[in-house]
Amino acid sequence: MRSPEIIAYEPSYQSQLEAFFREVWQQSRFPFDPEGAHSDLRNIPTQYQVNGGGFWLMCQSDQIVGTVAIRRLAADVAEVKRLNVTAxxxxxxxxxxxxxxxxxxxxxxxxRT
Structure with missing residues (x-):
């Protein structure tokens, strides 16, 4: 099996990404709420891929198996968001x-690190 690759999010992955998060949240016994608590996942380009941020997918055999994002908080400060891997x-x-x-x-x- 090939090693998974990390790629930048593109809108063409949206439906697969939502299925991934539904699975991950179900595994943790919390509901996936794309209209509420997780609405940022419906607007990744404007929520994460601006001002020095980013959103990446880890894909293996054309399946998303993990995600990570960073979001800018200040000129030299960012936070890690949406770090998830399937069970x-x-x-x-x-x-x-x-x-x-x-x-x-x-x-x-x-x-800063």
Whole structure:
């Protein structure tokens, strides 16, 4: 099996992304609420991919298995958001890879670490 790749979110992934989050939230026994608490996931370009932010998908065999985002809070401060990995892929180091990817982006942009 090929190693998963990390790619930038594009709107063409939206339906697959919502299915991913439905699965992840169901696994954690919390409801996925795209109209309320999770409405940011319906507006990724304007919520995350602006002002030095980003949103990435980890894909394996054309399936989303993880996500991570960073959102700008101040000129040199950002927060990590939406770091999730499906239950079947936890314990494989995927979460760490996603976090390191976001951290590398943040460092390149000039956020403090």
């Amino acid at each position: 079947d892929h936890r314990g494989c180091g995927f979460g760490d890879r996603l976090f390191q990817h976001a951290l590398a982006h943040a460092t390149t942009i000039g956020y």
